Amino acid sequence: xxxxxxxxxxxxxxxxxxxxxxxxxxxxxxxxxxxxxxxxxxxxxxxxxxxxxxxxxxxxxxxxxxxxxxxxxxxxxxxxxxxxxxxxxxxxxxxxxxxxxxxxxxxxxxxxxxxxxxxxxxxxxxxxxxxxxxxxxxxxxxxxxxxxxxxxxxxxxxxxxxxxxxxxxxxxxxxxxxxxxxxxxxxxxxxxxxxxxxxxxxxxxxxxxxxxxxxxxxxxxxxxxxx
Amino acid sequence: xxxxxxxxxxxxxxxxxxxxxxxxxxxxxxxxxxxxxxxxxxxxxxxxxxxxxxxxxxxxxxxxxxxxxxxxxxxxxxxxxxxxxxxxxxxxxxxxxxxxxxxxxxxxxxxxxxxxxxxxxxxxxxxxxxxxxxxxxxxxxxxxxxxxxxxxxxxxxxxxxxxxxxxxxxxxxxxxxxxxxxxxxxxxxxxxxxxxxxxxxxxxxxxxxxxxxxxxxxxxxxxxxxx
DNA sequence: AGAAAGCAAGAGCACTGCTCTCTTTATGGC
DNA sequence: GCCATAAAGAGAGCAGTGCTCTTGCTTTCT
Numbered sequence: 258x259x260x261x262x263x264x265x266x267x268x269x270x271x272x273x274x275x276x277x278x279x280x281x282x283x284x285x286x287x288x289x290x291x292x293x294x295x296x297x298x299x300x301x302x303x304x305x306x307x308x309x310x311x312x313x314x315x316x317x318x319x320x321x322x323x324x325x326x327x328x329x330x331x332x333x334x335x336x337x338x339x340x341x342x343x344x345x346x347x348x349x350x351x352x353x354x355x356x357x358x359x360x361x362x363x364x365x366x367x368x369x370x371x372x373x374x375x376x377x378x379x380x381x382x383x384x385x386x387x388x389x390x391x392x393x394x395x396x397x398x399x400x401x402x403x404x405x406x407x408x409x410x411x412x413x414x415x416x417x418x419x420x421x422x423x424x425x426x427x428x429x430x431x432x433x434x435x436x437x438x439x440x441x442x443x444x445x446x447x448x449x450x451x452x453x454x455x456x457x458x459x460x461x462x463x464x465x466x467x468x469x470x471x472x473x474x475x476x477x478x479x480x481x482x483x484x
Numbered sequence: 485x486x487x488x489x490x491x492x493x494x495x496x497x498x499x500x501x502x503x504x505x506x507x508x509x510x511x512x513x514x515x516x517x518x519x520x521x522x523x524x525x526x527x528x529x530x531x532x533x534x535x536x537x538x539x540x541x542x543x544x545x546x547x548x549x550x551x552x553x554x555x556x557x558x559x560x561x562x563x564x565x566x567x568x569x570x571x572x573x574x575x576x577x578x579x580x581x582x583x584x585x586x587x588x589x590x591x592x593x594x595x596x597x598x599x600x601x602x603x604x605x606x607x608x609x610x611x612x613x614x615x616x617x618x619x620x621x622x623x624x625x626x627x628x629x630x631x632x633x634x635x636x637x638x639x640x641x642x643x644x645x646x647x648x649x650x651x652x653x654x655x656x657x658x659x660x661x662x663x664x665x666x667x668x669x670x671x672x673x674x675x676x677x678x679x680x681x682x683x684x685x686x687x688x689x690x691x692x693x694x695x696x697x698x699x700x701x702x703x704x705x706x707x708x709x710x711x
Numbered sequence: 712a713g714a715a716a717g718c719a720a721g722a723g724c725a726c727t728g729c730t731c732t733c734t735t736t737a738t739g740g741c
Numbered sequence: 742g743c744c745a746t747a748a749a750g751a752g753a754g755c756a757g758t759g760c761t762c763t764t765g766c767t768t769t770c771t
Contacts (some may be wrong), residue, residue, distance in 0.1 A: 454597065
């Protein structure tokens with residue numbers, strides 16, 4: 258083992274350990290993560306943590322990236338186990354919801370209100386689009402295979418704005434379906450956040466999964482995916 | 485003026501003044517409201533504020549109630565100016581979005597992630613449902629007047645759970661349309677939050693209103709309201 | 712008028728993010 | 742193998758936070 262790599266490896270392990278403890282704190286104590294408390298749990302001085310993360314915001318950013326990746330991977334994995342586009346769509350949505358229910362504070366970190374003065378850095382936007390791209394890919398598969406009933410193109414300034422970006426990210430999908438992908442993603446996030454943040458106060462308690470499924474299918478149907 | 489009422493009136497004015505300053509701080513400094521900073525702005529000791537609000541959470545709760553009322557009133561006012569159900573629906577949605585764009589931090593307070601250990605008290609749930617009830621009333625009008633094309637009832641455990649509450653809140657609406665009302669409300673909140681919290685990173689910049697309108701109409705159409 | 716209640720101020724506690732200085736330890740060139 | 746250098750940790754300290762407690766003062770009620 259080259260001695261030169263030892264420092265770097267120890268540093269990487271320490272960084273990971275800080276994130277792990279921070280996630281545990283997030284899960285138990287909620288969103289107001291205390292750097293000092295994390296340091297205390299690790300048996301080190303709070304100032305030492307600053308050797309790894311320049312600020313509390315930087316630690317949060319790292320956690321946000323991990324969270325995006327975690328939901329993304331959960332959705333992709335669940336989706337991959339299915340065969341038809343609608344099944345993939347539903348599996349992805351339910352996987353995202355399951356992940357959110359299991360890690361509510363991490364969900365709040367990424368899809369709740371941004372932390373006080375926090376400004377999302379560039380590093381976060383790529384992992385952030387992972388779930389949305391999965392939905393888009395599912396629609397693409399349905400569209401190209403003819404399973405999806407495509408109504409007609411729509412017009413509007415937002416469609417013109419969207420078209421160039423759409424062509425580079427989801428090249429085989431008409432602009433309307435790209436708009437539908439984004440809208441569906443927002444709808445799904447909205448449904449999950451609403452459930453998680455207590456918006457459906459007692460109106461549905463037992464079969465929240467069923468209600469979410471209804472909304473998931475509605476979003477799919479609006480894009481023409483009825484399976 | 486009875487001297488007995490003087491105290492109460494002064495107290496009410498002071499309470500209002502604290503809320504006003506707190507809202508100003510919220511608008512400029514973001515969500516991490518500092519009670520001490522508010523007190524400083526009012527030229528009083530921080531401990532004096534505790535005569536009016538038992539804790540920071542209680543102040544936040546008061547601001548949350550005001551915010552719910554403000555969106556609710558904006559939506560109701562805009563809706564009342566229209567004549568057809570679809571027009572009312574769209575007006576309510578756009579009014580909510582306009583309010584959110586004008587008061588992003590207050591929107592975050594009510595529809596973003598709940599503050600750390602914050603648990604919504606009972607006082608907030610009535611004003612919180614105001615916008616949703618408006619959507620439900622609009623659908624009721626469309627349904628009873630025959631403008632709405634009602635497909636067929638659906639089944640599901642969540643519908644059974646919903647039915648009794650639905651009957652007491654929106655008595656003239658079939659359970660399916662109550663579910664659609666809630667789903668539409670979640671979708672609209674999701675669309676607004678996503679736009680506000682930066683989820684549509686540069687994909688749509690100029691015509692965000694148009695994209696929101698598309699989503700609003702999609703939610704209406706799913707309930708059978710095409711106007 | 713006197714007792715009771717309401718209000719404001721200040722000090723203080725325990726906590727936070729963050730910076731600075733000081734000491735120890737590991738690394739890389741000679 | 743030695744030694745300057747860079748990295749890492751520890752501790753003190755600053756300015757800020759929510760909240761409590763005690764101390765006075767003022768208004769209200771009896």
